[in-house]
Amino acid sequence: MGEARVLRLGRLSRVVVWRAWRRVAVALLVALLILLASLALGEAALSAPQWLAALRSPGSGAGLILWQLRLPRTLLGALVGAALALSGWLLQQVMRNPLASPDTLGVTAGAATLAVGYLVFLAADVGSAWMPLAAALGALLAVLLVMLAAWRGGTTPLRLVLMGIGLSTLLSAVTTFVLVSSPLTTTLSAYVWLTGSVYGGNWSDVGWLAACFGVALVALMPLVRLALLAPLDDGLAVGIGVRVQWTRTLLILLAAGLAGIAVAWGGAMAFVGLVAPHVARRLLRQPGAAQIAMAIVVGASMTMAADLAGRLLFPPLDLPAGLFVAAIGAPFFLGLMMKQAR
Amino acid sequence: MATLSANRLTLGYQRQAILRELSLELPEGRISVLVGSNGCGKSTLLKALARLLTPWQGQVALEGEDIRQRPTKAVARTLSLLPQHPVAPEGISVRQLVGLGRHPHQSWLAQWSEGDERAVEQALLRTGLDDLSEQRVETLSGGQRQRAWIAMAVAQDTPLMLLDEPTSFLDLTHQMEVLELLVSLNRDAGKTIVMVLHDLNLACRYADHIVAIREGRVHAQGRPQAVITRERVKEIFQLECRVIEDPFFHTPLCIPFGKGAA
Amino acid sequence: MSPRTMLAVAGLAIAVVVSLMAGGHWSSPLQVWHALWSPSPTDVDDLLIRTTRMTRTLVALTVGAGLGVAGGIMQTLTRNPLASPGLLGVNAGALLVVVCLATLGSGLPGWLASGGAFAGAALAALAVWAIAMRPAAPSGPLRLILAGAALSALFHAFSQALLVIDQQGLDAMLFWLAGSVAARPLTQVWPLMLVTLAVLLACWPCLRQWNLLAAGEAVALGAGISVWRLQLISVVCVVLLAGAAVAMAGNIVFIGLIVPHLARRLAGPDHRHWLPLAALLGAALLLVADVMSRTLIPPREVPIGVMTALLGAPVFMALVRRQGGRHG
Structure with a gap:
């Protein structure tokens, strides 16, 4: 265990792998750099002194751009990525399979169905403010349905995944039907949402998402130990005194909640949840709290970088971050599959 | 007890x-x-x-x-349990695997007490795995791996x-x-x-x-002497056999016959 | 012919007749008979039956049969009961190519879109094959399915992304996503139909060999079969069948997954019995779905891809519940 240290203080005891946390710190530094770059770069180019001045006076024109446009949007992206990555990490543990992701359990499909339904049927009357709620609700409902369908005196990862895929296909069909029968403009805005974008994120969005994410993190604290044991066979886990079904249900609900809120504010950025945990595992082989932290940081960096790329690469266009998440994720994912197939 | x-x-x-x-x-x-x-x-x-x-x-x-x-x-x-074909999580070391056995003795506060450390150390010694403790489980041979699993149960200290x-x-x-x-x-x-x-x-x-x-x-x-007899084995396994006494250990020794023999 | 096969043929015949009758307004069986054998050039009903309904019936028949058999071959090849063109990302791959084509140039002729979808499906099937569909992957059914799902998600993500950049493809995208057996004139789809038919016939000599392959590569090898060649032929069959089906009718899910199960349940594990039955059942099921899609909410239609999902997902989930079993 290399540089593992044990901290003991009365009854309190912890194993801390310093090297792992050092790597997390480095990753965090990189994330901060991306954040700064995201603040510095954009359509309105600012020189370094201008930028510093703007940073100090939030009231000025340039200050407004920084404080009211770029910062909340970047933070929103970071939070969305962090939540998706954490959700993906949890699900890959629980499903005992590195290919599991929030998509697999119908989270994204459920969120998409209700969000698109809201967009088509309700947005004209009540405005689009409640769309995150609809999406989060859809995500949670879908996962509950999947769990219910897979429950037969308990669930198994295989049954959960299959039910998730079945329900996803069904829900996508419903979404498609709604889209086919709605006007083209609505369809298009629905697609932008489906691709995933943090365009126009404001402070209230950031506040809400941060609060939800914070609650989820606190809820995760006592569960980390159990999440680390989740890859064990049911028999082994029961043998060492884990309440398998109870733990699995709790962890899945937590993961679904995380993905739900992320999708609610950031749209369906499918690949963060799949890829970020892999990158984290690549950087830190040993499962543990540090790996979770790493997944969160990597997820946040990925979405921030994707959002930045979307703003910078094709200047007049402000492309949705989800596009670049897919563009980064695809080669990585294909490489992974090739490696696994061997 | x-x-x-x-x-x-x-x-x-x-x-x-x-x-x-x-x-x-x-x-x-x-x-x-x-x-x-x-x-x-x-x-x-x-x-x-x-x-x-x-x-x-x-x-x-x-x-x-x-x-x-x-x-x-x-x-x-x-009570500890070793299931039939246990699968170790990927990339885990022997010591970590054995440490998993300590779960029922741990809590959120106390995640790695001195008692845990002692129990794991003893389990490794007892099963002769102390030299292999940093190796990854998947690199072990079949017999070593089985000993690692038993060590996990031993560390559970039941x-x-x-x-x-x-x-x-x-x-x-x-x-x-x-x-x-x-x-x-x-x-x-x-x-x-x-x-x-x-x-x-x-x-x-x-x-x-x-x-x-x-x-x-x-x-x-x-x-064993009372249970393993020719008649009993036939009833339990539907198999003709002879039961003799093991010349070295003096326990029953069952010699199976084919259908035609005996 | 066994009684079950005859029953399936009879069911298919009835489905064909009903499909010719069904629509915005229903024609009588007599009218169908009339339109088929002695059509009058002035009768609107006759014209309707002989053109629109006939085309979509034929398309549904070929697509259903093709998907049923393609799914069956995939399941034998991977020895995974959940393999199918839809779940493994073949449909999503075809979709991506079509959207790409639509984004590149707007005024593409129909045959090019058709051919594009065909090529896309074929490419995607090859990709899935290379990555995930390794025969007899040792790690169980879950990996293959997850790989397929992830691959689908990947293709979809790119399709959506392309669409957001350039909205040219929106119509095409929706068409392929929703699936349709009606939108193409016969003049455009007949080459694809021919491909399907030819492949279906070409499967015939392989049936016995698939029986052995289903028992394991080693068994097939031991029985003197060139396993490698058989696998190659099977993949080519799947690619052609799935590609043609997607090119004709877009994203139609669950037929390729469920039909082989039904067929095996009815006809037993011998490929010589169940695979032909799968073709019949696939055709019949897709026809039924099409009739329902036409009649459920008149005057509008439920897209057939949506219809098969609505019908198929509950069946799939029930299957999983019953036998997706304790072996997690």
């Missing part, structure tokens, strides 16, 4: 009952071996004893109390150990190695051991108490 017993246990899969009103009391501080032909329900019984399966009727009692009424973590401090075919897929040398290890755990540490074994002769050699299962019921139980 901890007693384990089954009381009129009925259970099965889907709608088919595997065990029918099975009652059994396992002697404390001894090695009990469950034997029987394929599909007779011996593995199912072991799983039920380890609370992996919920009985349809009847109950499993641990220290006289229904095992399902007690918190599963408390049970795990009294008076009762249940093992489902701990010698399957091992060659004769490693079968012996594993069984010798279990015997030493029984003799030196006073652990009650309950296991399923396929090899009747090894079962006879190492068991203090043999439980023969047939069609979901206890067909016979007792000392």
